[in-house]
Amino acid sequence: MKNLTRAALALALALAPLAACDAADAGEALSCPSDPGPFTLAQSRVTGTVALEALPDAPLSKGDTIVIRGTANHEDGLAIRQVVVAGVAATLNAFNFQRWTVTLSYQDLVLAGTPDAGGQVPVEAAAVDACGNRYPFEAFTLPVDLTPNIAITDLTVTATYPGERSSLPSNESAAAALTITATGRAGGAHVALHAASGKLQGVNAAGEVLLVAQPGTDVATATALFYADTPGAVVITATAEGALGSTVVTAAARPVFAPSRAVLVPSASLLALIVTDGVLDSCQASPTTGLAVRQDGSDIGTAAVAMERNELGRYQLEVAGLAGAKQADSVTVTCRDEYGQSGSGTFTLTVTNPPSDIVVDDVSLAIAVPQGRDHLPADGTATAVVTVAATGNPANARVILTASNGVLQGIGLDGGVTLGATGDGEAGATVLFTPNAAGTAVITAAYSTGATAITTVPVVAAPRLAPAGATLYAGTGLDVAVLTSGEIAGCQATPSASITVTTLDGGDVTAAPTAIGDGPGGQAVHVEAAPDAEDGASITLTCQDVWGQFASATFTATAP
Numbered sequence: 001m002k003n004l005t006r007a008a009l010a011l012a013l014a015l016a017p018l019a020a021c022d023a024a025d026a027g028e029a030l031s032c033p034s035d036p037g038p039f040t041l042a043q044s045r046v047t048g049t050v051a052l053e054a055l056p057d058a059p060l061s062k063g064d065t066i067v068i069r070g071t072a073n074h075e076d077g078l079a080i081r082q083v084v085v086a087g088v089a090a091t092l093n094a095f096n097f098q099r100w101t102v103t104l105s106y107q108d109l110v111l112a113g114t115p116d117a118g119g120q121v122p123v124e125a126a127a128v129d130a131c132g133n134r135y136p137f138e139a140f141t142l143p144v145d146l147t148p149n150i151a152i153t154d155l156t157v158t159a160t161y162p163g164e165r166s167s168l169p170s171n172e173s174a175a176a177a178l179t180i181t182a183t184g185r186a187g188g189a190h191v192a193l194h195a196a197s198g199k200l201q202g203v204n205a206a207g208e209v210l211l212v213a214q215p216g217t218d219v220a221t222a223t224a225l226f227y228a229d230t231p232g233a234v235v236i237t238a239t240a241e242g243a244l245g246s247t248v249v250t251a252a253a254r255p256v257f258a259p260s261r262a263v264l265v266p267s268a269s270l271l272a273l274i275v276t277d278g279v280l281d282s283c284q285a286s287p288t289t290g291l292a293v294r295q296d297g298s299d300i301g302t303a304a305v306a307m308e309r310n311e312l313g314r315y316q317l318e319v320a321g322l323a324g325a326k327q328a329d330s331v332t333v334t335c336r337d338e339y340g341q342s343g344s345g346t347f348t349l350t351v352t353n354p355p356s357d358i359v360v361d362d363v364s365l366a367i368a369v370p371q372g373r374d375h376l377p378a379d380g381t382a383t384a385v386v387t388v389a390a391t392g393n394p395a396n397a398r399v400i401l402t403a404s405n406g407v408l409q410g411i412g413l414d415g416g417v418t419l420g421a422t423g424d425g426e427a428g429a430t431v432l433f434t435p436n437a438a439g440t441a442v443i444t445a446a447y448s449t450g451a452t453a454i455t456t457v458p459v460v461a462a463p464r465l466a467p468a469g470a471t472l473y474a475g476t477g478l479d480v481a482v483l484t485s486g487e488i489a490g491c492q493a494t495p496s497a498s499i500t501v502t503t504l505d506g507g508d509v510t511a512a513p514t515a516i517g518d519g520p521g522g523q524a525v526h527v528e529a530a531p532d533a534e535d536g537a538s539i540t541l542t543c544q545d546v547w548g549q550f551a552s553a554t555f556t557a558t559a560p
Contacts, residue, residue: 032131048072061145086112153184155245169339175225186220187213237467252278257345259444268450269320280307283335290329361392377547378438389428395421406435460486462549477528491543498537533557
């Protein structure tokens with residue numbers, strides 16, 4: 001079968017030799033073959049040529065036509081009554097169809113045969129002679145647009161975690177299966193996928209998947225895989241033909257011990273929390289003779305022990321210095337989640353008791369965030385003041401501090417601070433905390449006799465826009481979600497006559513940074529391409545939180 005590319009389509013229109021009239025035309029009895037067919041190309045008694053009047057620059061689409069010219073000659077000298085190309089009768093231009101012309105529409109081509117994956121439609125040219133026999137004499141292909149009639153009414157994205165779990169690991173060791181489902185005339189549509197972080201697999205170089213129609217339904221589906229590389233909630237969006245779908249995938253960080261470091265004296269104990277957004281699988285301890293690690297009173301040794309949440313829904317271990325211990329010791333406890341991500345805490349036994357005049361009954365922590373806010377930015381541009389306080393007779397007590405998701409400033413090499421008297425039976429100290437990773441920062445304080453305190457502060461990443469850019473058909477629009485676990489200060493878009501950006505209540509977002517309100521699914525703005533939008537016109541939307549962290553996305557208009 002010929003593929004009518006530019007090279008193959010440059011066929012010369014060669015006229016066939018003049019065909020004679022058939023016997024019936026001459027008034028004689030018509031002698032027809034006994035075999036009425038159907039006939040293949042190899043069996044055909046008709047030869048001919050085909051050529052395009054003009055070479056197409058792109059696959060034929062809805063509303064397009066193409067003119068084909070050709071020749072035909074019956075090898076038995078019979079009259080040719082009709083030439084048919086892709087089911088359409090050709091026009092006679094010379095005696096006995098020595099020259100003919102046919103005009104094919106896009107609709108004619110897609111009805112003539114099933115396009116292959118590359119959009120090539122098989123086309124046959126055939127002649128019907130005076131005996132009524134149909135002889136194919138040329139077969140070729142023409143390229144067509146596979147998606148001219150696409151109209152998506154609904155687009156959804158669902159994520160399935162491995163083994164019916166409720167989260168992914170944040171180290172790319174396992175993937176969530178994404179299913180993209182569209183209703184309407186959606187088969188053959190390309191869907192652009194975007195993830196705020198992490199990696200998508202199963203998409204093409206443009207980040208797209210192809211929807212495949214499900215037989216007998218108005219549903220088309222596609223699949224992809226998502227690997228997370230950052231802890232937290234990851235928004236995944238899908239856009240196609242003006243439709244938008246999204247889902248949120250939870251990625252669990254490695255387990256965090258709170259505290260992750262402490263010093264104990266014999267007979268003292270503390271409770272260590274293991275903080276995770278996922279599910280702990282097991283914990284185990286390094287060899288030790290002076291310390292004990294227990295879960296609900298049961299010792300944890302060098303063999304991995306399964307972990308369960310307590311009645312408060314927490315993973316918790318007790319670490320105790322053994323009574324009568326005579327020499328210093330340490331133990332490292334390692335816990336792994338269901339994906340193998342691990343976190344550790346190291347606890348040291350000292351046999352030197354604190355001075356008898358130092359008594360710490362209780363330890364507490366307080367954190368002060370700039371501007372009186374309740375969260376910090378992950379980009380490290382803001383620092384919180386952490387105050388550790390103790391009661392009893394705590395002046396000069398050495399308290400060990402630890403923090404996740406950031407750095408403590410003002411502590412010693414041992415991770416501790418010495419408390420200064422602040423009042424009768426009270427002492428305290430202050431340090432600074434600067435975050436460096438989004439999530440929940442866990443800050444702990446521990447004294448060697450077992451007094452501990454834990455406080456947390458949310459650390460928020462820069463805002464995210466969903467979708468993070470899209471192509472809009474003229475006259476269509478979509479809502480863009482502005483996602484943050486913090487607080488948005490405002491959004492602003494570059495001016496454009498073709499694309500407008502407004503708040504959901506109609507406020508202009510192009511004049512100046514504009515506060516945005518909440519929509520049904522949270523904070524959002526609306527992006528709309530004008531009916532007469534210039535093809536290729538674009539705007540950039542930027543949204544900023546109260547800390548100056550920002551996200552930007554570009555939206556482009558195109559003709560339908």
